[in-house]
Amino acid sequence: MSEQLTPEKTDLKLGFVALLDCAPLVVAREKGFFNDHGLNVILCKEASWASIRDKVSFGLYDGAHMLAPMPLASTLGMNGNQTNMLTALTLSQNGTAITLARKPYLELSEQINDWSDTDAVGKAFHDWVKQTDKRPVLATVYPYSNHHYQLLYWLKQYQIDVDQDINLVAVPPVQMVGSLADGLIDGFCVGEPWNSLALLRNIGGILTTGFQIWGSHMEKVLGVTQEWAEKYPNTHRALVSALMEGCHWAEAPENREELMQMLALPPYLDQSARQLTGFHSPFPMHQRMYGENVNRPDPEYGRFLLQQMLACGQLNEVDAETCSLVDQVYRRDLFTAWQ
Amino acid sequence: MTKETQLKVLLIDDEPDRVKALEDALNALGHNVVCHLTQPNELNRHVEQTEPDIVIIDMDSPNRDTLESMATMSRQNPRPIIFFAEQQNDRAAMAAAINAGVSAYVADGLQPDRVKTIMDTAIAQFDAYNSLRQELDKAKTQLADRKIIEKAKGMLMKHQGCDEEQAYSTLRKLAMDRGQKLIDVARNVIDVLELASGASR
Incomplete structure (x- = not known):
């Protein structure tokens, strides 16, 4: 770091959800990167994105691991109270996938020779959906998430009608794999580790990934309120620097095993992380936490999100004013100035 | 209390004692607690069947995200549910609810003052339960x-x-x-x- 500015606030609480891409926060805590930047950070596990949003919005937390669309949804006042939020750091890219239950997956396998041929997979899935007796039940997690938009985007791409052809439901991530095993749902679109855990338990197969649907995109961010960012700029900068170091460490392949052990500690992901030690998905999800252009917030992605929100009826129109909000949410300028 | 003022309340909470206390308190107010789910695996179906006017849910429940998803998938849901704060626009009430660990979703079109008493009751019950639990945990x-x-x-x-x-x-x-x-x-x-x-x- 070029210069060390004194943080206005040093004791912080950050919220996170137990997913693989909370790794940068866990690493920054366990490896002492927060302390190196003069911060004492407590990490608090939350069971829902809704609680993350509420606790950040009401100042119970200083910031949190958030789904990339959340600061925008909150700024737009969607499904909850309106709070201006922003991000100056992308914690991860990609890492979502659409998984189908084992039985239909095997049926589809008879039609598909090459699973990397995304178009063939989409068309085969379309045909299966149209000729199956009962409308397939597909699950998603949270309305303001890449998973949700990607699933709808992909279905539309292959002319599958969300209202007519399938039954779209919401299921909490912790119940996703169990629901698939029990036959309550036929497929889901969710983030890691849940797709890999479904593969490991041999109850489903991956149809396609978020990376294949959209290309590289922001997945999780450090979200804070605008009010907090204006009140504690030096703290914000120190937090971003410490988390960048966490991202860097978490991305290095040689740290992978130690990372999984760290994530398996009781306050974080629990034993599910340990199951993934040594597991490499046959279907690369291109989950990345560090690298060129990985961590810089991207307003273009924000504008793309507005189109997705429009397409699935969360927004009725996107005017010039809404478009200009995107630059206040995805703060490429702050990130760049702090490097 | 007449049928018109009686509201259908869906409780989602896995603490049996707290569910019972809140259910009693709401019944005493003349409301109708339709269902309390301790293992809400099929939340979608329950909400469709019971058509609650208001859903009261433990802040720590992963099913909050599920409810919010259902609210946006209103094509499936004949009675759209909206987040409590959206209707109240009352930050102090929201903060009290968050601190007590309870959140609520209400059916669109419901009058705010009718929800307020229910929320106040829920917050009071959650607060009382929290202090009681701390006492009990210590004693046990x-x-x-x-x-x-x-x-x-x-x-x-x-x-x-x-x-x-x-x-x-x-x-x-x-x-x-x-x-x-x-x-x-x-x-x-x-x-x-x-x-x-x-x-x-």
């Missing part, structure tokens, strides 16, 4: 167990850099998440953290 813990819990708490405090209360609430939350006894979670935490500190040496 035997001396031998307490030593182990103290040790786990100490290790967590050191490991997490948190204070005693936060370490205790982490243990309690782990116990709730896994459906285990506090003492078993404490033993497990000691095992794992001893292993972790040994491995990093």
Whole structure:
């Protein structure tokens, strides 16, 4: 770091959800990167994105691991109270996938020779959906998430009608794999580790990934309120620097095993992380936490999100004013100035 | 109370004592508690069938995201549910609810003042339960167990850099998440953290 500015606030609480891409926060805590930047950070596990949003919005937390669309949804006042939020750091890219239950997956396998041929997979899935007796039940997690938009985007791409052809439901991530095993749902679109855990338990197969649907995109961010960012700029900068170091460490392949052990500690992901030690998905999800252009917030992605929100009826129109909000949410300028 | 003012309330909470107390309090107000789900695997179906006017849910429940998803998938849901704050626009009331650990979703079009009494009741019940639980937890813990819990708490405090209360609430939350006894979670935490500190040496 070029210069060390004194943080206005040093004791912080950050919220996170137990997913693989909370790794940068866990690493920054366990490896002492927060302390190196003069911060004492407590990490608090939350069971829902809704609680993350509420606790950040009401100042119970200083910031949190958030789904990339959340600061925008909150700024737009969607499904909850309106709070201006922003991000100056992308914690991860990609890492979502659409998984189908084992039985239909095997049926589809008879039609598909090459699973990397995304178009063939989409068309085969379309045909299966149209000729199956009962409308397939597909699950998603949270309305303001890449998973949700990607699933709808992909279905539309292959002319599958969300209202007519399938039954779209919401299921909490912790119940996703169990629901698939029990036959309550036929497929889901969710983030890691849940797709890999479904593969490991041999109850489903991956149809396609978020990376294949959209290309590289922001997945999780450090979200804070605008009010907090204006009140504690030096703290914000120190937090971003410490988390960048966490991202860097978490991305290095040689740290992978130690990372999984760290994530398996009781306050974080629990034993599910340990199951993934040594597991490499046959279907690369291109989950990345560090690298060129990985961590810089991207307003273009924000504008793309507005189109997705429009397409699935969360927004009725996107005017010039809404478009200009995107630059206040995805703060490429702050990130760049702090490097 | 007449049928018109009676509201259908869906409770989602896995603490049986708290559910019972809140159900009694709401019934006393003349409302109709339609369902309380301890294991809401099929929340979608329940909401469709019961058509609640208001859903009261534990802040720590992962099903909050599910409810919010359902609210946006209104094509499936004949009665769209909206987040409590959207209707109230009252930050103080929201903050009180968050601090008590309760959140609510109401059917679109419901008058705010009718929801207010229900929320106040829920917040009061959650607050009362929280203090009662703390008392009970203290009283129930035997001396031998307490030593182990103290040790786990100490290790967590050191490991997490948190204070005693936060370490205790982490243990309690782990116990709730896994459906285990506090003492078993404490033993497990000691095992794992001893292993972790040994491995990093």
